Amino acid sequence: MLSELFPNVKMEDIWTAIGETFYMTLISLAGTIVLGILLGLLLFLTAKGGLWQNKILNFLAAGLVNIFRAIPFIILILLLFPFTDFLIGTIRGPKAALPALIIGSAPFYARLVEIGLKEVDKGVVEAAKAMGAKTHTIIFKVLIPESMPALVSGITVTAIALIGYTAVAGVIGAGGLGDFAYFYGFQRHDFDVVFVCTVLIVIIVFIFQFIGDYIANKLDKR
Amino acid sequence: MITIKGLKKVYPAKHQDVLAVDNLNLEVSKGEIFGVIGYSGAGKSTFIRLLNRLEDPTEGQIYIDGKEISAMGKQQLRKSRQEIGMIFQHFNLLWSRTVRDNIAFPLEIAGISKGKRRARVDELIELVGLKGREDAYPSQLSGGQKQRVGIARALANNPKVLLCDEATSALDPDTTDAILRLLVDINEKLGLTIILITHEMHVIRKICHRVAVMESGRVAEQGDVLDVFLHPQQQVTKRFVEQVMGDKDQEESLHLLENYQNGKVARLHFVGETTNQALISQVSKQFDVAVNILQGKITQTQKGAYGTLFVHMEGSDEEIARAIAFIKTTSVEVEVDADAE
Ligand SMILES: Nc1ncnc2c1ncn2[C@@H]1O[C@H](COP(=O)(O)OP(=O)(O)O)[C@@H](O)[C@H]1O
Ligand SMILES: [Mg+2]
Numbered sequence: 001m002l003s004e005l006f007p008n009v010k011m012e013d014i015w016t017a018i019g020e021t022f023y024m025t026l027i028s029l030a031g032t033i034v035l036g037i038l039l040g041l042l043l044f045l046t047a048k049g050g051l052w053q054n055k056i057l058n059f060l061a062a063g064l065v066n067i068f069r070a071i072p073f074i075i076l077i078l079l080l081f082p083f084t085d086f087l088i089g090t091i092r093g094p095k096a097a098l099p100a101l102i103i104g105s106a107p108f109y110a111r112l113v114e115i116g117l118k119e120v121d122k123g124v125v126e127a128a129k130a131m132g133a134k135t136h137t138i139i140f141k142v143l144i145p146e147s148m149p150a151l152v153s154g155i156t157v158t159a160i161a162l163i164g165y166t167a168v169a170g171v172i173g174a175g176g177l178g179d180f181a182y183f184y185g186f187q188r189h190d191f192d193v194v195f196v197c198t199v200l201i202v203i204i205v206f207i208f209q210f211i212g213d214y215i216a217n218k219l220d221k222r
Numbered sequence: 223m224i225t226i227k228g229l230k231k232v233y234p235a236k237h238q239d240v241l242a243v244d245n246l247n248l249e250v251s252k253g254e255i256f257g258v259i260g261y262s263g264a265g266k267s268t269f270i271r272l273l274n275r276l277e278d279p280t281e282g283q284i285y286i287d288g289k290e291i292s293a294m295g296k297q298q299l300r301k302s303r304q305e306i307g308m309i310f311q312h313f314n315l316l317w318s319r320t321v322r323d324n325i326a327f328p329l330e331i332a333g334i335s336k337g338k339r340r341a342r343v344d345e346l347i348e349l350v351g352l353k354g355r356e357d358a359y360p361s362q363l364s365g366g367q368k369q370r371v372g373i374a375r376a377l378a379n380n381p382k383v384l385l386c387d388e389a390t391s392a393l394d395p396d397t398t399d400a401i402l403r404l405l406v407d408i409n410e411k412l413g414l415t416i417i418l419i420t421h422e423m424h425v426i427r428k429i430c431h432r433v434a435v436m437e438s439g440r441v442a443e444q445g446d447v448l449d450v451f452l453h454p455q456q457q458v459t460k461r462f463v464e465q466v467m468g469d470k471d472q473e474e475s476l477h478l479l480e481n482y483q484n485g486k487v488a489r490l491h492f493v494g495e496t497t498n499q500a501l502i503s504q505v506s507k508q509f510d511v512a513v514n515i516l517q518g519k520i521t522q523t524q525k526g527a528y529g530t531l532f533v534h535m536e537g538s539d540e541e542i543a544r545a546i547a548f549i550k551t552t553s554v555e556v557e558v559d560a561d562a563e
Contacts, residue, residue, distance in 0.1 A: 123314035130274055131328040131375075132303035141330070145318040221359040222317045 008190035013180065018200060020094045021176035024166040025204075028101035029159050035106035036158070037151070039065060040113025041139065051135050065107040073104050073165050077172060097174035101165055109158045116150030117143055149220040156212025160205050167201065177201050223415045224250040224273070224383065229282035231268050231439075242268040244439035246282070250432075255409050255416045255524075257426040257447070259462055260436030266419045269436070270387050273417065274306045275299055287382050304332050307376030311388035313368040315360040321347070321371050322356045328378040346374040350404060366397035373404060377412075384408075386418040390425060402429050423465040427451070427523050435459045448494045448525050467519055467529065485536035487516065488546065491555035494526040501554055502533070509545040511537035 003009070039061060045051050046058035071079065077100040081091050088096045120143055128142045144151070167178025177197045185193030231243040242265045250256045260266050271277045273284060275291060284291040291302060315324050325346050329339040347353055350370040360368055369389060376384055386405070390398040406429050409416055420426060426433050426447060434444035435458055442456045451467070454460045490501070506513045518531035535542050549556045 121314065123310060123312055124316055126276060127308070127310065127314035127375075128327070128331075130276060130303060130306070130308040131331050131379075132300040133331045134300065137331060141327070142316065146316060148318065219318075222361050 006192040006196055008184075008188070008193050009196050013184070014196065014200070017175070017177045017180040017197070018204075020174075020179070021163065021166050021201070021204065024094045024097050024101060024169070024174065024176055025159060025162050028098050028105065028162055028166075029155070031098065031102035032105045032109050032158055032162065033155060035102060036109030036154075037113050037144075039106060039110035040117065041143075043110060043114040044117040044143075045139075051138065065110050068103060068107040069111070071104075073100070073168055074171075076100055076104050077169060092173045094175045097166065097169040097176075100169065101162060104165055105158055105162050108161065109154055112154030112157065113147075113151060116147040116154060119150060120146045149216045149222075152212060152216040152219060156209060156216070159208045159212065163201060163205055163208070177204075223252040223254070223287060224248070224417070225283075225285040226273075227283045227285075229269070229272060229284065230280045231265075231272055231277060232280045241439050243272065243279075246439070246441055248434060248441065248444070250415060250417060252415055253409070253413045254432060255405070255418060255430050257430035257433040258417065258419045258436055259421065259423060259426050259433060261421060261458075264436040265439040266421075266436055267387055268439075270308075270385050270417060270419050273383075273385055274303055274308060304328065304379045305381050306383045306385060307379075307381035308385040308387070309369065309372045309376050309389045311391050313360070313365075313372045313392075315368060315371055315375075317360050320357050320359055321352060321363070324360070324371055325374045325378060328375055332379050342378065343374075346378060349377070349408075350374045364397070365393050366400060369393065369397075369401050370404070373401075373408070377408065377414075382415060384414050384416045386416065388419055388421070391420065391422070398425070399428070405429060423462040426462075427466055427521060429524060431524055435462065446525070447523055448528060451523065451528055452493060466521055485534055486542050486546075486558055487532060487534050488549075489557040490518075490531045490533060490549065491557070492520055492527045492529050492531070493553070493555060494523070494528055501549065501552060502531075505545050505549065508548065509537070510541045511535045511545050 042061045043058065043065065046054040046061060048058075050058075068076070077097075080100045080103065084096050084099050085091050087099055090096050124146060125138060125142055128138050133142070166174065166176050167181070170176045170178025170180070171182050173179060177200055181194045181197035185191060185195075185197060226246055226248040229243055229246040230241075233240040233242055244265075246269065248256075258266050258269065268277060272279050273286070273291070275284075275294075279292055282292065286302070286306065289302060291299070294302060316327065319327065322343055325343045326339045329342060334342070343356075347356055350373050352367065352370050352374065355363065355367060360371065363371070372389075384405075389405075390401050393401060402425065405416060405418070408414055409429075418425070418430065430447050432445065433447050433450050435442045435450070435456065437456075437458045443450065443454070443459045450459060451463055454463045502513050502515070505511065512535070514534040514536070516532040516534055518529060518533075520527050520529035520531065522528075535545060537545075546556055546558060
């Protein structure tokens, strides 16, 4: 029945493509979370009135974030070719997409982290200071736990953007569902393949959204 | 216990700097509940935040328990802060932690081991009356319960001083009273020195031993609560006293005498009374006079009852004179207004 509707869709190839999409999304998501939280903290802490208030550092961090957010993703991939080649040893395949994916989405997530941290009640930070807390205690025991629902929602939004980016990266040969849809569907005029890939990507996005919302809700005790 | 000398705080601003605290000098003794009252913007919060250096002073010295807070380096300051508890108007609890974990937070900061933390938290929960709510999150608590958590948290590391910034201002009157009783209780049980900031005179009246009235960053007046109530010197202070006692002049202007053909109207001043509270019934039993209370207001302070009663005494002149002579032998002051003839 399915093979009649979608004569050109080979299940084992589709599974491989799904696997590659998940691989790229999850690994780059992990990298994005780490880098994004670090950058977001840096933005927040060096801002005016922050714990490490520092005009120059804040200017540099904000500049870095703004520049990388301004570069369209497809151009960022091209721009990073030499760097990727140096780091991964190739510019093709799911692994080679990782640097561009992480560098493309970390600044975006960093802004979301910064917004989440800004929403932490200043009074609570002040209470921690009044108890004699060190800065790292304030970061790890106040700022991060108190902004956790926002950090998780941010991860959800970023993950979904990343799924989109993996499809774009697919067009230049990164693998995954985007790659599959382009090379096996679009270029061979097998539009049933394009259609199936689209549906699968939409399903993956929904799954991420559902899991993200569930976790954020569970964490929120406000 | 706490000595403050020439304390000054200036907030720089574009057009005109804000002088939030101006040449403030204070002395607070050990075990005392010291109140600071003032209207909004008087500099009270700035003052209390200077005490644990949440704000750095522009000038002046702060000594707490012999140590100069104002001269400390970062690390030393952190250690000292563990010995200064603080509670806030809006509680400032971590919503992500349960009651138990909120109270444990300062213990974690002080590096107390997990087992000891648990025992100490249990003690504190008992002390502030939150048994059974250990595992609730702040969002599941009432305002009064949240402030109890705040108090338990502030006491966790056995501080010598407790700073309270408008600790009851977000609470309803009944809850306010319960929290104030808890503070008195802690003060007596633990011998803790408390500095309490408020804009409500009844808070001062109920629990403070001494009070300073702040206006535009300065201490306008300070002294024993009773003295300040009885003999307010400054206009601000008078207004605060009126908050609790009503307007004295207005009472005096009433024509109390017009309705009485005979007898005498007397004014009784209770000044920190603890022994003569049954005075009226004593007088009417011992002397052949009928005592009508016309009006008045008596209020309870930490040092006893304080206030004025207007009474009308009916009876023979001699008997009234004897009754008044008797009252004069007590510590209640009496003024006879006029003959009602
Ligand atoms: N961080 C700040 N920056 C600038 N001005 C401030 C700051 N905090 C307080 N002020 C100013 O200092 C004065 C005293 O404020 P505050 O201590 O909060 O008074 P209170 O607690 O008695 O209402 C006010 O004029 C206020 O605007
Ligand atoms: Mg204030």
